Amino acid sequence: MHILDDPCVSPRVVALLTRARRSPKMPADRIRVLARAQTLEGNEAAVPPGAVEAMIRFEERYGGLWYPLLGPNGMEHGLNGEAIIYLNTDGWTFPGILDGDQTWPVDVLLDERTVMTLAGRPRVVNSSILQRLEAHAQLSQVRDRPHVTFGIATEPGREPTVAATGLPRLDAEATGPADR
Template sequence: MHILDDPRLSPRVAALLARARRGPSMPAVRIRELARAEASDKSEALVPHEAIEAMIRFEERYGGLWYPLITSNGMEHGLNGEATIYPSIDGWGFRGILDGDQTWPVDVLLDGRTVMTLAGQPRIINSSIVQRLEAHAQLAQVRGWPHVTLGVATEPGQEPVVAEARLPARDVEATGPADKWWSSNETAIHLKLHKWWGDEDIWAARCFARKAEDLPATVASVQHAVTGGVWMDEEWCGLCTHFRKPAQPCLPRGSRTA
């Protein structure tokens, strides 16, 4: 069943996809006709049967799906006339998603995890496409709230250490390798992996509060809860797509902080 026809979606994913569009998808017979495997040296390789089935499942579920998140570019899903799989350190994968906000492709592994490669360094960013959608849906729910973006640097391949007792409940459905969410009806915390190449990993720590007067306490709780990294000044808000002073709140019109 295509995801846009599925009545069992979580309410927040259904709200996210209320703005979605559905384009054409590749039929299974066409995927089987075009299926090919490209080895690491670019030579032809034997196509594993499970790879063909994974591409068919993906296309039947997500083919043609497009929805906006932060910018107007949107998230595009589908094989787009290709059925080629490529090897990686994490296994075989295929190009299935174009992240419009980052204007960059996302590969889908045969087990459903997703990989983005930047500066020649691949990184698993989602545990599944379902988790990716839940994370996007949670962001869509709170991105209009007053928020502050901080930065945390960690050792390569390491996640920040988080004392979760200081934060709202962990949002298990939305949390994956590159997205960590804690949320309540009034506040939300988002740790998002921003950079994973070079001498350190950089995580964006986004703090949200429904009421602007609650934002300073939310920021303070995150600064006490997150350890195992080095706090950094972050001048860019990827949600509002503009520069501001480090730790300066981004406020909807009419909001104020205490």
């Protein structure tokens, strides 16, 4: 079921997607025909098991989705006529999202985590596409409120801990690996 037709998404995602548009998605049979894989070196490879199904699931759920967030460029979701899967350091990914605010491509891992190349290396930024939508919906709701940004340094791979009181609790649905 396409995300715009899903009655089970949270009220804040529904509010975000009231401004969304949908363009035609890529048909599953076309994805099956065009599916191919490339290694880190750019060499053709065998399409890994589950990759075609992951692209089809993504396209059926999010294909053609566009919504504005902060600027005039929107978040675009879809394979856009391509069905290529790439091997990167986090596993097999396919191009599926264009972050309009950053004007930056966001790749999708087979398990729906998202990856963005930052400072020359791929990094997992969202634990799922739905978590990404929750984060955008939350940002959309609070973007006009006065705010303060806090930062904390931690060792790589460790969750930050904050002993201060008065901070809002972590919103697990809207918080991904890059937000922690």
